[in-house]
Amino acid sequence: MEIPEGEKMTRVNNWQLRREMDYPYKESRPDRQFAAVFNINRCIGCQTCTMACKSTWTFNKGQEHMWWNNVETKPFGGYPQHWDVKLLEKLGPQKWEKGEGDSGKTYQGKTIFEAAPKGEVALGYLPEDKEWRFPNIYEDTSTPWKDKATLPSHDTFFFYLQRICNHCTYPACAAACPRKAIYKRKEDGIVLIDQERCRGYRKCVEQCPYKKPMYNPQTRISEKCIACYPRVEQDTVTRCIAACVGKIRLQGWINLPEKIEADNPMDYLVHVAKVALPSYPQFGTEPNVFYIPPRWVPRGYLKQLFGPGVENAIERYSDPDPDLLGLLQLFGTTQQIIEKFRVTEKDAIGYDAHKREIIRVPLEDPIVIRPPIYHNIT
Ligand code: SF4
Ligand code: SF4
Numbered sequence: 001m002e003i004p005e006g007e008k009m010t011r012v013n014n015w016q017l018r019r020e021m022d023y024p025y026k027e028s029r030p031d032r033q034f035a036a037v038f039n040i041n042r043c044i045g046c047q048t049c050t051m052a053c054k055s056t057w058t059f060n061k062g063q064e065h066m067w068w069n070n071v072e073t074k075p076f077g078g079y080p081q082h083w084d085v086k087l088l089e090k091l092g093p094q095k096w097e098k099g100e101g102d103s104g105k106t107y108q109g110k111t112i113f114e115a116a117p118k119g120e121v122a123l124g125y126l127p128e129d130k131e132w133r134f135p136n137i138y139e140d141t142s143t144p145w146k147d148k149a150t151l152p153s154h155d156t157f158f159f160y161l162q163r164i165c166n167h168c169t170y171p172a173c174a175a176a177c178p179r180k181a182i183y184k185r186k187e188d189g190i191v192l193i194d195q196e197r198c199r200g201y202r203k204c205v206e207q208c209p210y211k212k213p214m215y216n217p218q219t220r221i222s223e224k225c226i227a228c229y230p231r232v233e234q235d236t237v238t239r240c241i242a243a244c245v246g247k248i249r250l251q252g253w254i255n256l257p258e259k260i261e262a263d264n265p266m267d268y269l270v271h272v273a274k275v276a277l278p279s280y281p282q283f284g285t286e287p288n289v290f291y292i293p294p295r296w297v298p299r300g301y302l303k304q305l306f307g308p309g310v311e312n313a314i315e316r317y318s319d320p321d322p323d324l325l326g327l328l329q330l331f332g333t334t335q336q337i338i339e340k341f342r343v344t345e346k347d348a349i350g351y352d353a354h355k356r357e358i359i360r361v362p363l364e365d366p367i368v369i370r371p372p373i374y375h376n377i378t
Helices: 048-057 083-091 172-176 202-207 239-245 267-270 299-306 310-318 322-329
Strands: 011-016 019-023 032-040 070-074 159-163 181-182 189-192 215-216 221-223 249-254 288-292 340-343 346-350 357-362
Touching: 011 310, 048 070, 048 172, 048 239, 172 181, 172 202, 189 221, 239 249, 249 267, 267 288, 267 322, 267 340, 299 310, 322 340, 322 346
Parallel strands: 032 288
Antiparallel strands: 011 019, 032 249, 070 159, 181 189, 215 221, 340 346, 346 357
């Protein structure tokens, strides 16, 4: 990515906002973009994904507080604590255009790049050490909080939010780094920190709105989720996705809305059925992890978190068409990346990049009634 000469910001297209926005680098999209969809409705909060990631990547000294994959209980939980509430308060009003229909609305507020204080690339804050102390604080807490001075008040509800780096199209971490140590790979859109170049200034920790880069006090450099790129290079899904007990996760490649391939699972879920939505699209980084919102949560809360497409997403998910129903069956069924899918009257089928069948799941499990066995007791 190259900063245009003589300019601080350039204009780029953000399809999630349905408008152009300011960003310090020219628009430059990868050859293909890593993406994932997490179905919140199915998550059981078992943290198997969290431990699969931890035991693979962050078990060394200095990495104790690092949870590249974490599952937090909303509305009160967060790692670091209150990461989203703190930034939302700083960002100010986040309005979407009024009008008919939900998913076609344009964002009218400011993104974190447009709201950047003078001399900064993006709006952000650096969490204090104590905010990283409890990775799963307020786990399973649904009761409205009494102490309104420290926590926002909510109705009685909770749900699990599964969080990894979003491998954003417009990464704030990369924009913020004064060493240009963070880069987005052209071959798959995965965002990485060059461990040789990083000097631990922590600008990425400060300006990633999702707080996914983490500082290693032992090595004095920052680290983050690497989307298990050695596995992705072998057409294999990440560790958190492979290990998911609830089968809530599906990994793939996402296209722009004007280049949709309807047999591409990510495109179908995000662009065709519109059941999967980005988290806090108003931040403006164009995140590439998408969520099927939980059906039981107050809509106002969900709209702030997932944008204006929430009602439509829940409606479609609650009454799925045959293709969507079939595709939902393919979540968590294979360690290979499903690049294409097809649904017949009986099966949902997943294909690899070479259009070879890699998984076939029946839409309805056969019922087998075994004849009773009687033992003669004498
Ligand atoms: S989620 Fe944060 S760390 Fe990951 S690419 Fe986006 S801005 Fe960077
Ligand atoms: S492994 Fe799957 S079901 Fe368990 S917490 Fe993680 S995302 Fe949820």
